[in-house]
Each structure stands twice: as structure tokens, then as C-alpha cells.
Amino acid sequence: MSVAxxxxxxxxxxxxPQTNKLxxxxxxxxxxxIILQSCAQLSKWCIGRNGKVYNQAxxxxxxxxxxxxxxxRSCNIEFQQEIWAFMLQNGxxxxxxxxxxxxxxxxxWESLDSWSSTILEWCETSGKLNQVITxxxxxxxxxxxxxxxxxxxTSFCLLVLQRxxxxxxxxxxxxxxxxVGVKIV
Amino acid sequence: MKKFGVAAIGDSGPFDLASNILDLQNHELxxxxxIFQVKLVEFAKQHNKELRDVPQFRAKFMRMCSAIGIDxxxxxxxxxxxxxxxxxxxxxxxxxxxxCRNTKDVNGGVISLEELHVNYFKNMNIEMEDIQxxxxxxxxxxxxxxxxxxxxKEFLRSVPNELTDDQTKILEICSILGYASITxxxxxxxxxxxxxxxxxxxxxxxxxxxxxxxxSDGEDLYWDPSWIIKLE
Numbered sequence: 001m002s003v004a005x006x007x008x009x010x011x012x013x014x015x016x017p018q019t020n021k022l023x024x025x026x027x028x029x030x031x032x033x034i035i036l037q038s039c040a041q042l043s044k045w046c047i048g049r050n051g052k053v054y055n056q057a058x059x060x061x062x063x064x065x066x067x068x069x070x071x072x073r074s075c076n077i078e079f080q081q082e083i084w085a086f087m088l089q090n091g092x093x094x095x096x097x098x099x100x101x102x103x104x105x106x107x108x109w110e111s112l113d114s115w116s117s118t119i120l121e122w123c124e125t126s127g128k129l130n131q132v133i134t135x136x137x138x139x140x141x142x143x144x145x146x147x148x149x150x151x152x153x154t155s156f157c158l159l160v161l162q163r164x165x166x167x168x169x170x171x172x173x174x175x176x177x178x179x180v181g182v183k184i185v
Numbered sequence: 186m187k188k189f190g191v192a193a194i195g196d197s198g199p200f201d202l203a204s205n206i207l208d209l210q211n212h213e214l215x216x217x218x219x220i221f222q223v224k225l226v227e228f229a230k231q232h233n234k235e236l237r238d239v240p241q242f243r244a245k246f247m248r249m250c251s252a253i254g255i256d257x258x259x260x261x262x263x264x265x266x267x268x269x270x271x272x273x274x275x276x277x278x279x280x281x282x283x284x285c286r287n288t289k290d291v292n293g294g295v296i297s298l299e300e301l302h303v304n305y306f307k308n309m310n311i312e313m314e315d316i317q318x319x320x321x322x323x324x325x326x327x328x329x330x331x332x333x334x335x336x337x338k339e340f341l342r343s344v345p346n347e348l349t350d351d352q353t354k355i356l357e358i359c360s361i362l363g364y365a366s367i368t369x370x371x372x373x374x375x376x377x378x379x380x381x382x383x384x385x386x387x388x389x390x391x392x393x394x395x396x397x398x399x400x401s402d403g404e405d406l407y408w409d410p411s412w413i414i415k416l417e
Binding site for chain 1: 203204290291293364389390391392395396397398399400401406408410412413414416417
């Protein structure tokens with residue numbers, strides 16, 4: 001699976017931190033949009049801090065965003081950190097609690113609000129309102145395979161549902177502190 | 186799971202129904218909007234003279250266009266002189282200034298006309314000559330917009346600092362391979378290291394060039410951002 005990247009992805013100096021402050025900012029923004037676009041195209045919500053995305057089932061490497069073999073350039077660790085810091089600050093990336101050890105970042109190629117309204121819409125159109133559904137049913141169930149949120153990791157989905165809870169559209173059902181289901185009204 | 190009411194009729198029944206209706210509505214809206222746009226353009230052609238003569242009418246008309254998402258530029262028909270022909274170029278001027286301001290942080294205020302044309306104007310049926318003419322019209326504004334030529338390719342400079350001869354020469358070198366380096370400058374222009382280094386550093390600081398420290402032979406390369414559009 002390959003991703004379409006903008007022309008600037010093949011521009012060698014993109015991989016070296018620029019000294020000019022304004023340009024550096026522009027460069028970080030460029031990286032941000034490349035990461036967001038690539039994750040959106042692959043429908044991946046999580047990416048390693050090293051920029052690598054694996055296929056969960058086969059373990060195959062899908063993408064290593066900070067390395068461009070074609071032009072023999074890559075971002076060094078410091079610059080990668082800087083890009084993540086920039087994205088964390090912008091709220092386009094999140095460090096999820098359960099991922100802290102494994103160095104994974106959650107990428108918000110769409111905002112949590114927009115995900116929550118997508119799920120709400122799905123509930124409304126598929127008649128899932130006012131009944132208890134499991135997280136698995138939302139993210140993994142085969143009947144949703146055409147939905148945008150199909151394959152969303154559970155922890156990410158919980159963040160989205162929390163949005164609905166905050167605006168009183170959902171209640172989370174917990175069992176021994178673990179969320180087992182949700183009721184959307 | 187047992188289903189009640191309408192949901193009991195068929196598995197995908199209500200889901201399809203709802204999305205069908207939404208699709209239909211979307212489609213209708215799209216259609217109406219495009220009809221309205223066509224009518225508006227027709228109207229503009231019919232009442233061209235009044236539009237041209239009454240500035241107030243024109244301003245209101247333009248506001249209406251932008252409200253429903255018509256770029257005023259797409260309304261202009263150069264050949265049939267829709268509106269006043271100068272307005273067409275004024276609109277291009279505004280667009281050019283906008284683009285230059287937006288891209289200033291990437292290219293340090295130097296953009297090739299090719300990039301302007303390909304990235305921003307091509308889909309609006311605006312020719313290279315139109316852009317050139319519009320840029321000429323910017324001169325009286327004294328905003329520092331200036332055209333200059335490097336190896337037969339025209340560039341637009343939108344920042345008021347003049348390029349020195351040395352800087353222009355470096356951009357010339359860049360237009361061949363996309364980058365310049367101290368070795369390249371010595372080979373082509375016979376410059377000493379100090380001279381190359383100081384000019385290159387200056388251009389980095391002003392954002393005209395981007396540095397790349399990962400080349401295969403270990404030498405720093407200085408890239409011209411206008412090369413980006415040439416990458417496949």
C-alpha cells in the first residue's frame with residue numbers, strides 16, 4: 001500500500017531542520033500535513049514516534065514517513081521530536097495513556113469532535129440509538145466495514161465517545177473500571 | 186437482536202432509506218446551485234454594460250457572487266470584454282499579491298512565474314501573458330514587486346530587498362540542478378570558499394534557499410524552493 005505525497009516530500013532539504021525561523025515553522029507545518037494526509041489515506045489512527053506504521057495483522061511495514069529512500073534522506077531523531085512537539089501543541093497529535101511505553105502517537109486527521117459527530121450520525125442512521133452497544137460493535141464489526149471509523153483503536157474510540165458523554169449524548173457502561181459498552185441517546 | 190417498528194422490515198432498510206434521502210437532497214441542492222451559477226454568469230453577460238458603468242451595482246453583484254462561491258475571476262470573459270477588461274487584470278493582481286504573501290515563508294519572496302501559473306491560475310483559464318500584464322500593473326503601486334529573469338525563466342520578487350549580483354548568480358546555478366554548493370560555485374564561477382559561504386549563508390537567513398546536510402558526499406547543498414514544482 002503506498003501513499004500519495006505532495007511534491008515537497010521529494011525535496012531533499014525538507015529532511016534537514018532549516019535555520020531560518022519562519023521557514024522552520026513552514027517546514028513543521030508541511031510535515032504536519034504530510035503526516036495527517038498519509039494517516040488519513042491509510043486509515044491509521046496511530047503511528048510510531050519513529051514515523052513507522054505497521055499492518056497489525058501481518059506485521060508488515062506500511063509506511064516509514066520520516067525516511068525517503070527514493071532520495072536517500074531522513075529526519076534525525078531530534079527533528080522528529082520537534083515535529084511531534086509541534087503537532088502535540090497544535091492538537092493534531094495526541095499521546096495516548098496506554099501507548100506511552102510503546103512510543104505510539106494518535107493522529108487526529110479529523111478532530112475528535114468531527115469523529116464524534118460521525119459516530120452519532122451512524123447511530124442515528126443505523127438505528128443504534130437508545131441501546132447498549134459495545135466498542136467492538138462500533139469499530140470492528142464487519143457490517144461497518146464501509147464506515148470511516150472502521151478499524152479505529154479502542155482507546156481512540158473511547159476519547160471520541162468521551163466527547164459525546166461531555167455533551168450528554170452518551171453514557172459509558174463500566175465493569176470493574178473498564179468500559180464495556182456505550183449507550184448513545 | 187430483535188428489531189422493532191420500521192427496523193423489522195429489512196436489515197438494511199432504514200439505513201438505506203435515510204442515506205438515500207440525504208443523497209437525493211444533496212444532489213438536488215448541487216443541481217440548483219449550479220443552475221443558479223450558470224444563470225448568474227448569463228446575467229452578468231447580458232447586463233455587462235450596466236455592470237461596467239455602475240460601480241455600486243458591480244460591487245453588490247460581486248458580493249453576491251462570492252457569497253455563493255463563485256470566484257469573480259471565473260466570471261470574466263476576456264474576449265467578450267465582460268465587465269471592464271482592466272477589472273480582469275485587477276483581480277489577477279489581487280490574487281498574485283495574495284499568493285506571494287502566502288508563500289513568502291517558503292520561498293523567501295521569490296516565486297517563479299511558472300509556479301504561479303501551474304499551481305494557481307491554470308484551472309481558471311488564465312494565460313501566462315495575463316499574469317505578466319497584471320504584474321506590470323502592479324508597478325505603480327511601488328510595493329516592491331519586480332520581475333527578473335534567470336536563464337530565460339522569469340521570477341517574481343515580492344520582497345523589497347534587491348537581489349545582489351552574487352545572489353542572482355547563485356539562483357542561476359540553482360536553476361540547473363535545483364541546488365548550489367561551494368564546490369559547484371568554485372567549479373562554475375571560480376569563487377573562493379569564503380565568498381560562496383557568506384553569500385549562501387545570507388540567502389539562507391533571508392529564506393531564499395533551504396539547506397540540505399544529508400547529501401551523499403557530505404557537503405552541504407543549498408536548494409532553491411522553486412525547484413519543488415519540478416519534482417515528480
